[in-house]
Amino acid sequence: xxxxxxxxxxxxxxxxxATQAILHQRMDDVLRPLELSVPQYACLQAxxxxxxxxxxxxxxxxxxxxxxxxxxxxxxxARGLVERSDDPGPRRERAAALTATATALVRHARxxxxxxxxxxxxxxxxxxxxxxxxxxxxxxxxxxxx
Amino acid sequence: xxxxxxxxxxxxxxxxxATQAILHQRMDDVLRPLELSVPQYACLQAxxxxxxxxxxxxxxxxxxxxxxxxxxxxxxxARGLVERSDDPGPRRERAAALTATATALVRHARxxxxxxxxxxxxxxxxxxxxxxxxxxxxxxxxxxxx
DNA sequence: GTCGGTCTGTCAAGCTTTTGACATGAAAGA
DNA sequence: TCTTTCATGTCAAAAGCTTGACAGACCGAC
Numbered sequence: 001x002x003x004x005x006x007x008x009x010x011x012x013x014x015x016x017x018a019t020q021a022i023l024h025q026r027m028d029d030v031l032r033p034l035e036l037s038v039p040q041y042a043c044l045q046a047x048x049x050x051x052x053x054x055x056x057x058x059x060x061x062x063x064x065x066x067x068x069x070x071x072x073x074x075x076x077x078a079r080g081l082v083e084r085s086d087d088p089g090p091r092r093e094r095a096a097a098l099t100a101t102a103t104a105l106v107r108h109a110r111x112x113x114x115x116x117x118x119x120x121x122x123x124x125x126x127x128x129x130x131x132x133x134x135x136x137x138x139x140x141x142x143x144x145x146x
Numbered sequence: 147x148x149x150x151x152x153x154x155x156x157x158x159x160x161x162x163x164a165t166q167a168i169l170h171q172r173m174d175d176v177l178r179p180l181e182l183s184v185p186q187y188a189c190l191q192a193x194x195x196x197x198x199x200x201x202x203x204x205x206x207x208x209x210x211x212x213x214x215x216x217x218x219x220x221x222x223x224a225r226g227l228v229e230r231s232d233d234p235g236p237r238r239e240r241a242a243a244l245t246a247t248a249t250a251l252v253r254h255a256r257x258x259x260x261x262x263x264x265x266x267x268x269x270x271x272x273x274x275x276x277x278x279x280x281x282x283x284x285x286x287x288x289x290x291x292x
Numbered sequence: 293g294t295c296g297g298t299c300t301g302t303c304a305a306g307c308t309t310t311t312g313a314c315a316t317g318a319a320a321g322a
Numbered sequence: 323t324c325t326t327t328c329a330t331g332t333c334a335a336a337a338g339c340t341t342g343a344c345a346g347a348c349c350g351a352c
Contacts, residue, residue: 007275009263013169019286020166021209023159026289056330063167068309117155120285128281129153133161135278139266140165143172202300214339238300238347
C-alpha cells in the first residue's frame with residue numbers, strides 16, 4: 001500500500017509544537033544566567049535589528065499581545081535596557097531603543113542562542129537546512145493566507 | 147561566496163516559532179465553536195489515543211505542568227467529558243478516561259484540526275511532507291539529547 | 293529490611309498573558 | 323470638508339500557567 005497516510009498532516013502539527021517547546025526550553029536554559037526570559041530576548045533582539053520600532057510592531061514579532069509587550073517593556077525600561085521617548089510620535093507612537101548596556105547584553109545572548117540553534121541543526125547537511133527552511137516557510141505562508 | 151550563512155540556524159528558530167504560532171491560531175479558530183481551547187483539545191486527543199493515562203503523563207504530552215493539566219482536567223470533568231477514578235491507583239495514580247459524549251466531540255474536533263493541518267501542507271508534495279517530518283524529528287531529537 | 297531516589301497528586305502564591313474597553317491621532321474615502 | 327476607518331497606547335479585570343513545596347506510594351540498591 002502507498003504510505004501517503006504514514007505522514008499524516010496533523011501529526012506534523014504535534015511535531016512542530018514539540019520541536020518549538022524543547023527549543024524554547026533550551027533557550028531558557030542559556031538565557032536564565034543572563035536574567036533574560038525568552039520573550040524578553042526576542043524583544044531586545046527585534047529592537048536591535050530594527051531600532052526605533054513601535055511597541056505594537058514589537059508585539060507582533062514576538063507573537064504576544066500589545067499589552068503583554070508593554071509590561072515587558074516596562075520591566076526592561078526599569079532595568080535600564082530600553083528607553084522610550086515620552087513625547088508623542090506621528091501616530092501616537094513612542095519609539096523604543098536599546099541602551100548601550102543592552103546592546104552588549106544582546107550580543108552576548110545572541111551568541112548563546114546561536115549556539116543552541118547550531119546544536120539543533122548539527123545533524124543536518126547544509127542542503128537539508130535550506131530545504132527545511134523552505135518547507136517551513138511554505139507551511140507558514142499557506143496558513144497566513146487564510 | 148558560499149551561502150552557508152544564508153540559512154542561519156537561529157533564523158530557523160524564529161521560523162519554527164512563527165509556524166507554530168499561526169498554526170495555534172488557526173486551530174483556535176476552528177476549536178472555539180466547539181467550546182474547546184487548544185490545550186483542552188490536546189488533552190482529549192491524548193486521552194482518546196491512550197485511555198487510562200495518568201495526569202502527569204498527560205501534562206508531558208501537552209507540554210504543560212502537572213498543575214496546569216490538573217485544573218484543565220477539573221474543567222473537563224465538570225463538563226462531563228472526562229472521568230477519573232476516586233480510589234487510588236498502583237502509584238497513587240488516578241486513571242482518566244473519556245466519556246461517550248467526549249469521544250464524539252473529539253471525533254468532530256479531530257476532523258476540524260485535520261482540515262487545518264491539511265491546508266497547511268496543501269502546497270507540499272508527499273515526498274516533501276515525509277522529508278519535512280524527518281528533518282524536524284532530527285532537530286527535536288538533537289535538542290532532547292542534551 | 294531499610295534507605296535514598298523518584299514519581300504522583302495537590303495546595304498555595306506569584307507572575308505572565310489574554311480579553312475587553314476606551315481615548316487619541318492619523319490616514320483614506322465620500 | 324466631513325466622516326469613516328484604522329492603529330497605537332493604556333487601563334482594568336480575568337484567566338492561564340509556572341514555580342515552590344509537601345505528603346503519599348512505589349522501586350531499586352545496599
